[in-house]
Amino acid sequence: MKITGKLVSNQFNLHLNQTKKLTPITIKPSAILLDEQSSLERIARRIARAGLCSRREAENWIVNGRIKLNGKILKTPAITVTKNAKIMVDGKPLPKIKQTRVWLYHKVRGTVTTAHDPEGRKTVLDTMPRDMQRAITVGRLDINSEGLLLLTNNGSLAHYLALPSTGLTRTYRARVFGRINSNALAKLKHGISIDGFTYGPINVNIDRILNHNSWLTIKIKEGKNREIRRVMKYLGLHVNRLLRTSYGPFQLGNIPPEHTKEINTKLLNSLLAFSYKQSSNDSTVS
Known part of the structure; x- marks a missing residue:
């Protein structure tokens, strides 16, 4: 894996997700980033x-x-x-x-999001340079999922970014097999309960319907274990590819597979201030 450089502000498409009120956590990013x-x-x-x-x-x-x-x-x-x-x-x-550092990483399928895997499978940290060996992942992507994964050396920041109450939207592109029911997908914006598990609002946009596979854009705020796959399965759809394209204001962009980009401190503070401001407003998946 290679470090491809630092991000600049114009590589981010900062977007606002507004509709439903969430309660943000009380620790502001500026406090978390205090060195x-x-x-x-x-x-x-x-x-x-x-x-x-x-x-x-x-x-x-x-x-x-x-x-x-x-x-x-x-x-x-x-x-x-x-x-x-x-x-x-x-x-x-x-x-x-140490000074807070955050990296954006393009995870590939077949790798696990953990520091050590008891089954001996390849982990996202296996090919990291030495200064990232103790990096903490923000949430997880399952072994068959790919796309944007955030890493940081700041445990409190990782906790802040992963909390559903922080209000950061996770955006995915999903390729699914099965018959599309647009009405059923639209109802997911109100949340759904499956086998005793309750999932919050899920926004689904149908991008393209083909003969056997269709492409969807899916936005969630919770990121529960295998949430998208389980909900789609409940609706009769099999997810055969799942790619996370953004996490709050952080974008995957054109980062190559198994490469990282580090966010400079000034931009990081700006992005976190932006995300905190939005989570303090009326916001939901949009």
């Missing part, structure tokens, strides 16, 4: 900002006794620390918090 350590913050967030893991993973590490605070093993993540706190992870000092 200096805050005077007071939850210890799990401090660990996540050091780039070792996500905030949720840090909480699990604490419960499992892997974290020491000022020489004592922690038993609960409900601890607020100062910037001078001495935190140890598996006996090693917590790394210095």
